[in-house]
Amino acid sequence: GRHPGRSPRGLDFRPVAANRADAVTVPDGYEQQVVIRWGDPVLRGAPAFDPARQRAAAQAAQFGYNCDYLALLDLPSERSRRLLVANHEYTDEELMFAGYDPENPTREQVEIAWAAHGMSVVVLDEERRSGALRPVAGHRLNRRITATTPFEFTGPAAGSSLLRTSADPTGTRVLGTLNNCGGGKTPWGTVLSGEENFNQYFANAEAVTDRQTAARLARYGLAGGASERKWERFDERFDVSREPNEVNRYGWVIEIDPLDPESGPRKLTALGRLKHEAAEPRLTRDGRVVIYMGDDERFDYFYKYVSDGRVHSGNGLAARRHNRRLLDEGTLYVARFTGNSPAGQIDGTGALPEDGEFDGTGEWIPLASGTRSFVPGMTAEEVYVFTRLAADRVGATKMDRPEDVEPHPSTGTVYIALTNNSNRGAAGQPGPDEVNPRNANRHGQVVEVMESRNDPAATRFSWRLLLVCGDPADPGTYFAGFPKDQVSPISCPDNLAFDPHGNLWIATDGNALGSNDGLFGVALDGQNRGQVKQFLTVPIGAETCGPIVEEDRVLVAVQHPGELDGATPENPGSVWPDGPGHLARPSVVNVTREHGGRIGA
Numbered sequence: 001g002r003h004p005g006r007s008p009r010g011l012d013f014r015p016v017a018a019n020r021a022d023a024v025t026v027p028d029g030y031e032q033q034v035v036i037r038w039g040d041p042v043l044r045g046a047p048a049f050d051p052a053r054q055r056a057a058a059q060a061a062q063f064g065y066n067c068d069y070l071a072l073l074d075l076p077s078e079r080s081r082r083l084l085v086a087n088h089e090y091t092d093e094e095l096m097f098a099g100y101d102p103e104n105p106t107r108e109q110v111e112i113a114w115a116a117h118g119m120s121v122v123v124l125d126e127e128r129r130s131g132a133l134r135p136v137a138g139h140r141l142n143r144r145i146t147a148t149t150p151f152e153f154t155g156p157a158a159g160s161s162l163l164r165t166s167a168d169p170t171g172t173r174v175l176g177t178l179n180n181c182g183g184g185k186t187p188w189g190t191v192l193s194g195e196e197n198f199n200q201y202f203a204n205a206e207a208v209t210d211r212q213t214a215a216r217l218a219r220y221g222l223a224g225g226a227s228e229r230k231w232e233r234f235d236e237r238f239d240v241s242r243e244p245n246e247v248n249r250y251g252w253v254i255e256i257d258p259l260d261p262e263s264g265p266r267k268l269t270a271l272g273r274l275k276h277e278a279a280e281p282r283l284t285r286d287g288r289v290v291i292y293m294g295d296d297e298r299f300d301y302f303y304k305y306v307s308d309g310r311v312h313s314g315n316g317l318a319a320r321r322h323n324r325r326l327l328d329e330g331t332l333y334v335a336r337f338t339g340n341s342p343a344g345q346i347d348g349t350g351a352l353p354e355d356g357e358f359d360g361t362g363e364w365i366p367l368a369s370g371t372r373s374f375v376p377g378m379t380a381e382e383v384y385v386f387t388r389l390a391a392d393r394v395g396a397t398k399m400d401r402p403e404d405v406e407p408h409p410s411t412g413t414v415y416i417a418l419t420n421n422s423n424r425g426a427a428g429q430p431g432p433d434e435v436n437p438r439n440a441n442r443h444g445q446v447v448e449v450m451e452s453r454n455d456p457a458a459t460r461f462s463w464r465l466l467l468v469c470g471d472p473a474d475p476g477t478y479f480a481g482f483p484k485d486q487v488s489p490i491s492c493p494d495n496l497a498f499d500p501h502g503n504l505w506i507a508t509d510g511n512a513l514g515s516n517d518g519l520f521g522v523a524l525d526g527q528n529r530g531q532v533k534q535f536l537t538v539p540i541g542a543e544t545c546g547p548i549v550e551e552d553r554v555l556v557a558v559q560h561p562g563e564l565d566g567a568t569p570e571n572p573g574s575v576w577p578d579g580p581g582h583l584a585r586p587s588v589v590n591v592t593r594e595h596g597g598r599i600g601a
């Protein structure tokens, strides 16, 4: 067996123990600080949070609900300040409003929810000595994007008849973004964000009689009558029986330029329409941009986009204009994974095949490029708007819910978190394969994808599993061969990040081992490869999101604290972070060393 050395640089901390505390817990010698909470002022004139008197106009100027993806940008013009970009994925009305009646939401509550979705851009003051971060309310760069902010469609499906509605007969302009989950930073300074479970906002799919439309709606998870939030009562566009194309205007990757508050946000049709989890870029040696993307659904797919054009360096107007088109002209691909062990050795338990690894090769299958479709029976516009149906036709590999993806900053290996798949191997459902090796997969796995010749534009790759997650005492788990009595249990990997030393960090959502979710560091090289160490835990009912790991800080978004069945403000599942008598508030947390110093050093 392997003899682990001491922890590599960046991972030298004593792991925190799994727990059920209503708190963020961090290792000994570290301290934490809440940076910004749901309802804290962002725009000039925003009032302080007042849970008893919430108003939509106030919420539209305050930090939104359920922070997920986080990006932290440098502000070249202002030293000791940083620019935070945060997604606000969705709302938990029953936790936000005392006495909420889910059958009869008020217009004010619905409009608060619209304003609590979307994104926030907030300048932060950085205190040099302690590393503390504090929002600069009212800064000119601060911005809120909500469910009603105008967006422009760009790329090959902009203006398509499939995107036209009675409010927008041009098919080029849509109000708002919804269910923004993960994201990514581009090399040209913009931020990408994925619209994920948009289906839940749209009502009355059951009333659609046209067979083709009904099949398309079903493939994207639309079913039934009234929506959970009843938004269709307040805006007809959320009723697909009245406005059938409005739903086609969600499920895209969006791009915003946080350094330019005047720039309009865009929805990028060239990257396809799915339940976009995240979008992470990598550059080819000749400067083309490749975007890796997962579709977070049981048995859905892993994609990439390769631009035709090359990134122009610099921040001048000409370069920015050029770079704005990189995500409009290119080729969209979907992945097919093949195992190298006999199928009979993949028995669904997680037991390793005889060659000792879950591994193999794969290929990228082109779906469309500009106006050209590679999918028989579908136009390019149909491929972009109904990308799942295109991928179904070309034999892509049905994965265990692709969540975040992150290319290693120096090796180029692409890491994918496959969070779980309770239906793998169920009656009438696909069984195990080498990349998705467990039936009734409750804990998920992490895949490494190595592009051929390490060229991100390659059409072939090899792959292997880094982790098969769960309780290390469970024989169906795998930690890259690291001794399993020396790792932290980990379940349901979701968001991924790299630290400056090249260690992978994994945030979890839905820990099926019975403890709260958390953040874990994992060594990837040498004797310590596969050593998972838990760095923090989040409060009851929360998932860990948006990890950013810098030399001297870790930033996480604590999403949906207190989200438990039946929890309400009167009967809270969590009172984090403000304590008893206060609503639970999704918030961003900054973790630093006591007395300063490097993370994990």
Ligand code: FEO
Pocket (backbone or CB within 6 Å): 089, 181, 182, 196, 277, 296, 403, 494
């Ligand atoms: Fe919003 Fe797939 O996590």
Ligand code: CA
Pocket (backbone or CB within 6 Å): 339, 340, 341, 353, 355, 356, 357, 358, 359, 360, 434
């Ligand atoms: Ca194998």
Ligand code: CA
Pocket (backbone or CB within 6 Å): 181, 182, 277, 403, 404, 494, 495, 509
């Ligand atoms: Ca996620």
Ligand code: CA
Pocket (backbone or CB within 6 Å): 494, 509, 543
């Ligand atoms: Ca998630």
